[in-house]
Amino acid sequence: MVQNRRWLTLLTHSVLVLGVLVIAFPIYLAFVASTHTLNDLVQSPMPLWPGGELAANYSKMIASGLGEASGFGRVSAGRMMLNSLIMAIGIAVGKIAISIIAAYAIVYFRFPFRMTAFWLIFFTLMLPVEVRIMPTYQVVAALNMLDSYWGLTIPLIASATATFMFRQ
Incomplete structure (x- = not known):
């Protein structure tokens, strides 16, 4: 006999959603960090919402790649x-x-x-x-x-x- 246990379904879905959030948070944090300047990131606490430097940071990365400070020379x-x-x-x-x-x-x-x-x-x-x-x-x-x-x-x-x- 199959019983519909709504509380069990709700519990399992809640655990799964929590697991997805735990796994996705570092990816979200990396994206947020890519939208801020370096000065914004070193302040405490680190911002948790996207900043306004997305276009500037990504265009700079595409144009210049890794800088000399990376240890690999300039790599596009x-x-x-x-x-x-x-x-x-x-x-x-x-x-x-x-x-x-x-x-x-x-x-x-x-x-x-x-x-x-x-x-x-x-x-x-x-x-x-x-x-x-x-x-x-x-x-x-x-x-x-x-x-x-x-x-x-x-x-x-x-x-x-x-x-x-x-x-x-």
Whole structure:
């Protein structure tokens, strides 16, 4: 028998709305910070409503990008977006290609230790990113691929998650 418990529905929706607000607040705060000057932001308390500098701040960021104080020299916003696009496309295409081939081999070919290979791939899902950061950096540095698209893309192509999903 299904009963309509209005109080339970109200409680679950209230918890969900509260969760959305907790998650969305930092994003809203970042947007509000982007609409104020630096002097407004360092005052206590920080403003919680959007300011009047939205157009000026965004046009300045698009025109000049990161300034010299960033430590990276002058990098335009267009260049940063192009780098992100190249990385996203390269990683997505490479990850799909490698993972689908690995999943196909595990599912359709009969070879010794086939399931052992699958379980080794599966167990790598349990390795957190923090465990792999230093070894990955050392390999990329040893291959002289630092500061290149390849050095950022190749370590991220191999994906146990994608292989596992394609196998399913």
